[in-house]
Amino acid sequence: MKRASPVGDRVGGREGCFEAQQPAVYKFAEPRREATVSAEDALIADMTCRAESFEKPIWEGEFFPNISSIKYEGPSSRNPLAYRWYNAEEVILGKKMKDWLRFSVAFWHSFRGDGGDPFGSPTRVWPWEDGSDSLEMAKIRMRANFEFIKKLGVEYWCFHDRDIAPEGASLQESNQNLDAIIALAKKLQEGTNIRPLWGTAQLFKHPRYMHGAATSPDVKVYAYAAAQVKKAMEVTHELGGENYVFWGGREGYQSLLNTDLKKELDHMGTFFKAAAAYKKKIGFQGTLLLEPKPQEPTKHQYDWDAATSISFLQKYDLLGEYKLNIECNHATLAGHSCFHELEVARINGVLGNIDANTGDSQTGWDTDQFLTNVEEATLVMLTVIKNGGLAPGGFNFDAKLRRESIDVEDLFIAHILGMDSLARGLINAAKLYTDGTLSDLVSNRYASFDSTVGADIESGMVDFDTLEKYAFGWGEPTITSGKQGELSKKNVESPIAGTCRNDFAFVYLNSSPFSLGKRCRNFESDRNAGLVV
Missing domain, CATH: 3.20.20.150 (Divalent-metal-dependent TIM barrel enzymes)
Incomplete structure (x- = not known):
């Protein structure tokens, strides 16, 4: 997509800093003095061109004439000027x-x-x-x-x-x-x-x-x-x-x-x-x-x-x-x-x-x-x-x-x-x-507090003497896994399987890819397969 020129055709048809391909869209009114700059030079040194040409620029027409309203086209779209996932009216969890x-x-x-x-x-x-x-x-x-x-x-x-x-x-x-x-x-x-x-x-x-x-x-x-x-x-x-x-x-x-x-x-x-x-x-x-x-x-x-x-x-x-x-x-x-x-x-x-x-x-x-x-x-x-x-x-x-x-x-x-x-x-x-997997895993970690003493602790109705008695009676606690690996695999990687960033965007934003290239999955098939809601 070509970069737009700094200005369009001037009022009265005089030549200067403009791009011939867009004569009716980009306009500055009230030109103050002439500048002899080619359209090609204007693309490179547009600030200089404007500074020499105008004191009080008044822009007329669209600011983004080559770009239409951005629409949702779905995950399979390769259009960098379209939404692949943002569907404004789609209802998720009732909203x-x-x-x-x-x-x-x-x-x-x-x-x-x-x-x-x-x-x-x-x-x-x-x-x-x-x-x-x-x-x-x-x-x-x-x-x-x-x-x-x-x-x-x-x-x-x-x-x-x-x-x-x-x-x-x-x-x-x-x-x-x-x-x-x-x-x-x-x-x-x-x-x-x-x-x-x-x-x-x-x-x-x-x-x-x-x-x-x-x-x-x-x-x-x-x-x-x-x-x-x-x-x-x-x-x-x-x-x-x-x-x-x-x-x-x-x-x-x-x-x-x-x-x-x-x-x-x-x-x-x-x-x-x-x-x-x-x-x-x-x-x-x-x-x-x-x-x-x-x-x-x-x-x-x-x-x-x-x-x-x-x-x-x-x-x-x-x-x-x-x-x-x-x-x-x-x-x-x-x-x-x-x-x-x-x-x-x-x-x-x-x-x-x-x-x-x-x-x-x-x-x-x-x-x-x-x-x-x-x-x-x-x-x-x-x-x-x-x-x-x-x-x-x-x-x-x-x-x-x-x-x-x-x-x-x-x-x-x-x-x-x-x-x-x-x-x-x-x-x-x-x-x-x-899906409940994440909430179940978390609640299971704290299940021991569903006991009588656990309820007392959470209500603030407990003292050290009471807790010491429980500790003597229970003996050495049994250690349990935190399940971080299970959490990562089941609850994070699965829902975002096939995650790919918009490769068009990396060209423009200088970002480093999260999972780009051969490892990327097909967005539409992932959604149809239930990997993505």
Whole structure:
């Protein structure tokens, strides 16, 4: 599939930066000055072409004219722009697949990500981009976002305030810019079911937050952060958002030598109490979510993992006000599996949302890759099923294209792969959940607690003297197998037999295959044979 040119035919038919094959679809209005650049050169140096040609670009027509709405074609499809497993209306365990998964597009990765990294310049410029942070460019990005969401067939998106609207010269001007973009987003939402899964304030990028926001040693920064969150909560509510997220990228320390640990944690507790109070004041019915991450950019973040975050919420009497947004890549950075973090959140009643991504086992930082491992997806979905779903939370794709993926269709293929992987995980997890083998194995491990003394232990009505008497009478306990091997073979490998990743996707995403090539089974025959529900 050919990469689209940066612009189409100019108004008035003048030549410049355009591709002749698409004269009526891609348009910038109000050209400012001419540039003599061939169509071939435009494909290579499109940012330069745009910068020389326009000061205030206004995009007209479709953003993705060569890509139709993505449809479900079934497991046997070889079309990279079709769903193989995600069938939105398919009912699983009494609930539609789309209601189990509640997929969301991350605005920042999809429409602000440029492929740049600490070692290299940006590699990716979407055709409609001019590289500026102007209000007009922000409106173009928002329109592109909604077209993308509609063509994917999902109903949710997530945003940081400063990703969708430019920072102004003052807080008041920033709020005005945000209001202008929110007005456009509201208009684009009309007549659709599209709305934010969650919104948040970007409290980590600007230099003012270099020492933290809710944990800043400067009271002026603390107040500024509160005002920014106040506005972000208001606009999330205005758009019908269903959750609001707090990710404390700078809420931590680089050195304990210059840090008053107790003071910073107390300040953060007060900040979150004020946010919960303001939620009630404005009538926002959504869930407040705290997103754990152990480090990066700070050396140590205060919401290190799920258990640490729950402890924080307990200490400051916030457990009834907040739940957790678990990100899989953050889990692995903390030394846990995503399954572990989800289970910790679930058993404590605070599993609110999942940022669906994964990391690279050979790197020690947050790589934000699309989750494509079906075995991992199966375990993730097993927790979601046991939780009864995630609503009003869902799955936000906090995942970005690889630096080397620069074509418009890559954005679709990446999301399709992530959605298909989690859909197949749901199918597999439903089988694990309903066939009883897994639950029977677990319950059998703890069968001894079905006794009288076991019931006393679980009700808290037991003491050491009583337990000592039982120990003397029973003698040496007989050890039993944990059945991990049986668990793996019967309850994980069998349901996902024939697992193959979408080989089209590996070309675009630079992922390493889970089980690709000659070992792959035929998807349709697996389903027909009952290996996959």
